[in-house]
Amino acid sequence: MTRERSGARVLAVSVGAVGDLPWRDRAIRSAIAKKPVAGPVPVTALGLAGDEQGDRSRHGGPDKALCVFPVEHYRHYERLLERRLDRPAFGENLTTTGLNEGExxxxxVLRVGEAVLQVSLPRNPCYRLGARYGVRELPVWFERSGRTGFYLRVLSEGEVQAGDAIELLDRPRPHATIAEANRVMHHDRHDHAAVEALLVPELGASWRRTFERRLAGQIDDPASRRYGPE
Structure with missing residues (x-):
């Protein structure tokens, strides 16, 4: 099944160190302000060498080893934010072209450079996005548009770099698009049939727990994720 994703490739590979991010009347620890790296970067089971996470309970880990964000979404957010955005604008590790949430x-299973990676779950936008740009509603804009990006887990370690082609090696769940998962998570929260269809083995653990709770009648409150703790 190996094929390039219609010219899909990596435009930038980026990492970041944890630092202070202004939020309300204080600073929070975050590595959202990442910078592109020139040349090959090693990929391990926990992500790119040199990359850090400010909140390891919600970011990073095997299911979220790499964050992907399509460059095609930049113009949409530039219009909303009324400013030009430099890559990586949203803390992504791989800024890509030729990928989208609907496809x-x-x-x-994707080959990128020497690494073999697997799509695990959509990005769940949180208040750190709003804090970076001083726009409280930015996570909600992500949810409404479905332009969220997504995460990858690492099946085989290797090096990746800007310019690498993205090849599709396998597609075990043709129905389970990132767009469909976003729809169910953020909009049609009581669509139990769709929830059940999305509970595939490859779905990341955090979304699996949320969907299983919904099937049990427990609907989550997204306020703290969107706007931060009080």
């Missing part, structure tokens, strides 16, 4: 499936 990318949970469970897709």
């Amino acid at each position: 990318t499936r949970i469970g897709d």
Whole structure:
């Protein structure tokens, strides 16, 4: 099944160190302000060498080893934010072209450079996005548009770099698009049939727990994720 994703490739590979991010009347620890790296970067089971996370309970880990964000979404957010955005604008590790949420499936196995990666779950936008740009509603804009990006887990370690082609090696779950997962998570929260269809083995653990709670009648409150703790 190996094929390039219609010219899909990596435009930038980026890492970041944890630092202070102004939020309300204080600073929070975050590595959202990442910078592109020139040349090959090693990928391990926990992500790119040199990359850090400010909140390891919600970011990083095997299911979220690499964050992907399509460059095609930049113009949309530039219009909303009324400013030019430099890559990586949203703390992504891989800024890509040729991928989107409507065509990318949970469970897709991708070769990028020397690494073999698997799509695990959509990005769940949190208040750190709003803090970076001083726009409280930015996470909600992500949810409404469905232009969220997504995460990858690492199946085989290797090096990646800007310019690498993205090849689709396998697609075990043709129905489970990132767009469909976003729809169910953020909009049609009581669509139990869709929730059940998305509970595929490849779905990342955090979304699996949320969807399983919904099937049990427990609906989550997204306020703290969107706007931060009080």
